[in-house]
Amino acid sequence: MDKQKTEKENRIEMSRRSFLKGSLTAGMLAAGGAMLTACSPATTGSAGAGAGDAGTAGSGDGNAGSRIAPGYANPDGIGIPLQPDRTEDADVVVIGSGMGGFVAAMLSKELSPESRVIMLEKNGFLGGNTNFAEGGGGFANLSPADARMKSLSECAARNYVVDPQLFYTMCLEQGDCSDWLFAKHKVPLAFYGSPQPLYEGGHGASAIKTLTPQAEALGVDIRLDSRAFALVLGDEYTVTGLQYKDGDDKVVQVNAKAVVIASGGMNNNSDLLKLYANQDVNKIIPLGIGQDGDGHLMVEQTAHGKSLLQTIDGFFAGMGTNSEPGDFNSDLNTAVGFQFSDIFVNQYGVRFYDESVSFIKGFGLTAISQIILAQAQAFSIFDESYLRKWEAGEWQNGKNGYDSATKLPRSDYPLQVREDLEKFSSMSWFYQADSIEELGKAIAADVETFVVEDFVKTVEAYNAAAAGAEDEFGKPAEFIWPLGTPPFYAVKAGVNAYNTNGGIRINRSAQVTDAKGKPISGLYASGIATAGWDSQTYGGGTNQPVAIWCSCAAARHLVENCLGGTVDPNWMGDVHVTDLYEEFANIDTSGNPLG
Numbered sequence: 269m270d271k272q273k274t275e276k277e278n279r280i281e282m283s284r285r286s287f288l289k290g291s292l293t294a295g296m297l298a299a300g301g302a303m304l305t306a307c308s309p310a311t312t313g314s315a316g317a318g319a320g321d322a323g324t325a326g327s328g329d330g331n332a333g334s335r336i337a338p339g340y341a342n343p344d345g346i347g348i349p350l351q352p353d354r355t356e357d358a359d360v361v362v363i364g365s366g367m368g369g370f371v372a373a374m375l376s377k378e379l380s381p382e383s384r385v386i387m388l389e390k391n392g393f394l395g396g397n398t399n400f401a402e403g404g405g406g407f408a409n410l411s412p413a414d415a416r417m418k419s420l421s422e423c424a425a426r427n428y429v430v431d432p433q434l435f436y437t438m439c440l441e442q443g444d445c446s447d448w449l450f451a452k453h454k455v456p457l458a459f460y461g462s463p464q465p466l467y468e469g470g471h472g473a474s475a476i477k478t479l480t481p482q483a484e485a486l487g488v489d490i491r492l493d494s495r496a497f498a499l500v501l502g503d504e505y506t507v508t509g510l511q512y513k514d515g516d517d518k519v520v521q522v523n524a525k526a527v528v529i530a531s532g533g534m535n536n537n538s539d540l541l542k543l544y545a546n547q548d549v550n551k552i553i554p555l556g557i558g559q560d561g562d563g564h565l566m567v568e569q570t571a572h573g574k575s576l577l578q579t580i581d582g583f584f585a586g587m588g589t590n591s592e593p594g595d596f597n598s599d600l601n602t603a604v605g606f607q608f609s610d611i612f613v614n615q616y617g618v619r620f621y622d623e624s625v626s627f628i629k630g631f632g633l634t635a636i637s638q639i640i641l642a643q644a645q646a647f648s649i650f651d652e653s654y655l656r657k658w659e660a661g662e663w664q665n666g667k668n669g670y671d672s673a674t675k676l677p678r679s680d681y682p683l684q685v686r687e688d689l690e691k692f693s694s695m696s697w698f699y700q701a702d703s704i705e706e707l708g709k710a711i712a713a714d715v716e717t718f719v720v721e722d723f724v725k726t727v728e729a730y731n732a733a734a735a736g737a738e739d740e741f742g743k744p745a746e747f748i749w750p751l752g753t754p755p756f757y758a759v760k761a762g763v764n765a766y767n768t769n770g771g772i773r774i775n776r777s778a779q780v781t782d783a784k785g786k787p788i789s790g791l792y793a794s795g796i797a798t799a800g801w802d803s804q805t806y807g808g809g810t811n812q813p814v815a816i817w818c819s820c821a822a823a824r825h826l827v828e829n830c831l832g833g834t835v836d837p838n839w840m841g842d843v844h845v846t847d848l849y850e851e852f853a854n855i856d857t858s859g860n861p862l863g
Contacts, residue, residue, distance in 0.1 A: 307525050307790040307830030336568045340540055346565040349498040349511055352521035358489075359383035359831055361510055361524045363496040363563060366396030367472065368530030368794035368815035370479045371449065375823035376526075377486045380833045385488050386522060388512055390495035390558055395476035396532055397556045397767055398812065402466045402669050405813040407450075407846055408857040409443035431800030437776045438817045443857075444840040445820040449475075451848060452841030453482055459851040460673040470670025472812070494520075496562065499527065499791070504571040505782075507790040526826040529780070530794040530819065533768035534561030534578060538590055541768065544578045547641050550590045551762035552580055563797045564771045570791065571782040575771035579802040581811065582637035584665065585612070585648065586764035588697055596667065596764055600688030603658045604648040604759055606665040608747045611650075611730060612761060614643040615715055617708060617723030619730070622741040634806045637763040645715060646761040647699075649707075649727070653753040658683040664747075689757075697760035707756045727751050769802045769810065778822035790830060794818035 336347035359380070362373045365387055373387040389396070410418055419435035449455050455475045456468035468474040483490060493515035500509035500521060509523040534540050537560040542549050544564070564575035585605035588594035594601050604610060608624035621639050640646050657663075661679035666672040675681040692698050696714075701707035704727045708720035733739035734750035772780055772793040779787040795815035802810055827833045846852040 307826065336565050337540060337543060337574075339543055342565070344495075344497065344560075346497050346560075346562050347499075347569050349500065350519045352511060353518040355521045355523065357384075358386050358509075358522050358524045360385045360526045360528065360826060361496075361522050362387045362528045362530060363510070364396055364530035364532060364795075365389035365394040365476075365490070366398040366530060366532060366795065366815065367401070367475065367812055368819045369396070369528075370398075370476070370483060371445075371816055371819035372528040372530055372792070372794055372823050373488045374453070374479065374483050374486055375448070375820060375839070376528075376827060376831075377483075377488050379823060379827040379835055379839060380831045381487075383827075383831055383833075386524075387483070387488055387490050388494040388496050389490070389492050390531075390562070392493050394480060394490070394492070395473060396558060398472035398476060398815075400556065400766075401472040401812045402470055403464055403812055405446045405449070405816050406439065406442035406857065407446045407465075407852065408844075409441060410439040412440065415439035426802055430802060433776060434774070434800045437821075438813070441820070442813065442817055443844070443846075445816045446845050447843065448820065448840040449816060450845040451843040454478060457845070457849060459849065460670060462669045462673040464855060465849065465851065466670060470668065470674070496531070496566070499566050499569050501569060504569075505786070505788055507570065507788060510566075524790075526790050526792065526830040528778075528792040528794060528819070528822050528826070529563040529566065529772065529797060530815065531563035531797055532556075532559045533581075533771075533796045534564060535559035535765055535767045537561050540565075541578060544575060544771070545580060545768070546577060547580055548644075551641060551645070552582075552590050552765045553586045553588050553593045553596070553762045554590070554765050555596055556767060559767055561771075563793065567772050567780055567788075567791070567793070570780070570788045571786070572773060572780055572788060573783060576773065576799045577770055578768040579770050579806050580637070580641065580763060580765050581767045581769050581796070581802075581806045582763040582765050583634055584636050584764065585610075585640045585646065585761040587648065587692070587759040587761060588695070589760060589762060592695060592697060594692060594695075594759075595688075598688045598691075599658070599683035600685045600692065601764075602665075602667045603654070603663065603683050603685055604650060605761060605764070606663075606667060608664050609654075609657075609662075609749050610648055611749075611751070612640070612646050612648055613723060613726060614647075615645040615717045617711070617718045617720065618726045619741065620646075622739075622743040624743055624747045637806070640761055641763055644717070647711060647758045648761045649751060649756070649758050651751050651753045651756045653751075654749060655685055655689075657749065658685050692759075699758040701756050702754045704751065704756055707758055711758055767796055767811065769796045769806060770799045772798050774798045774800065774818065776821065777825035778818040779825065792818075792822035792826060794822055 360376045362369045369387055373385050377385045415436050418439045419432045422435045423430050423432050450457055455478050457465040458468045459465050494512050496510050496512040498511045499507050502508050507527050510527050511519055511521045514520055535554045538549050540561045587601050587604055610623050614620050625635055659682050661682045663678055666675055699710045701710055705724055708723040712718040712720050731750045734748045774793050775781050778792045780791040780793050781787050796811050801814055824835045827835055846857055
């Protein structure tokens, strides 16, 4: 057993760098009443029973005759039940081993110790994208009055195309969830000078490493290389289990009283994302692995119907395209996409905003990626003088909050960009010339709408602003670097997409619902797979906090309504996380950190 634990621990200790590099290749009352719907007993179900046209057991015929994601080839047959090779029974099955998965599995088992809880992970390591998330949650429950104001503020940041009821409920309970995770289960936090504490080390791998032995000690049955692909239905409003493929490609059916989907987004499945996003997918440069939209497709077997819009979660720009990505971890990517001193032009060869926009009151870092995506194409422009400044440590933002907060002074952390230039010079999105005019001509050869004369005038005006003239967009002079030292360069700019957000409707107990709010019995969802948190604009900080809250809500509801148990009023523990760290006295504990 000790050897097995060691192997599991080794498999989850992936560095943020190796993971991200690998990814490049690879009304209230009515709702409250609805939440009381009980779960169905875990009887031995029939694969696909009641699934209607969601698929026929044993067919395995791609997406033929299916209502799952019409127009999608569905090469892995997600949402289409098969004849199982073996069948077993459990009480709770959780799909995914990120923060949402761990919280749902551990809290369910903690509240109902005699129950059999299984956590499935499709990859050969634990943690999913939590391994690379930076922060963990709001750290104190808010009063109803403060929660109302906070939820309205969050809605305003997202153009109000979100669910204020979910934000409000999370604000009321977020402190309890954080106390359970960070105090009771001792997930370590660290204060690096960022507005909120981050996971120790600046990423969630430390959290997964802390939780894994605790989950095992509780008796959670953790299964790696186990990809859930279909729900088992009694009817379209009743889930009685799921099917997954094990490491030997055998189909295993688990009959269960409750299923929790915590499988992440669809960031790594461009073919599927084209059907669920309102953006040009070729400008979206995906990070992470395993975000294939499996959970989104499985809920389409049920009365939930089609999953909703996917928001692209990103902060700054990134070089490359979806089909020919750059490298998120490269210093050149950080230099040309993350700095307030960068200059961008669009498909017409002209600037379109103040590149230091997040310094303007009322705008956040998430605005930058959305502005970039709003263009048909954007280009980051730089020259030899920029390279020298970056090499001298003149930069403003790291590739994440941890880098930005800890790499001080900047002069001690020069950006190594020369090797990257050679590495990416053969890419179709990389341009180099000895003059601005020739650079414009090179871009225009690829982009029909690009006007070389306007591009030259744009650069001339920018250089004039660097010399003291008023900038057209009001960019602060400290961030305006002149372009005058050949050679000159341009790279196509897209958005480094950390993940997608949205899709599955839930209520205040994290039950999956139909379009009218009626719950699907026995089915819950957590984290970035759920809808109601973001609209076309990613508000920031709604990934880890949402996963933690959703799973706490789901576990408490399913224990009482599916397992017939009771929830200890003190389930979150006796210690407040804000009492463990003196630094909390100097920060706003109501806000969410980067997630």
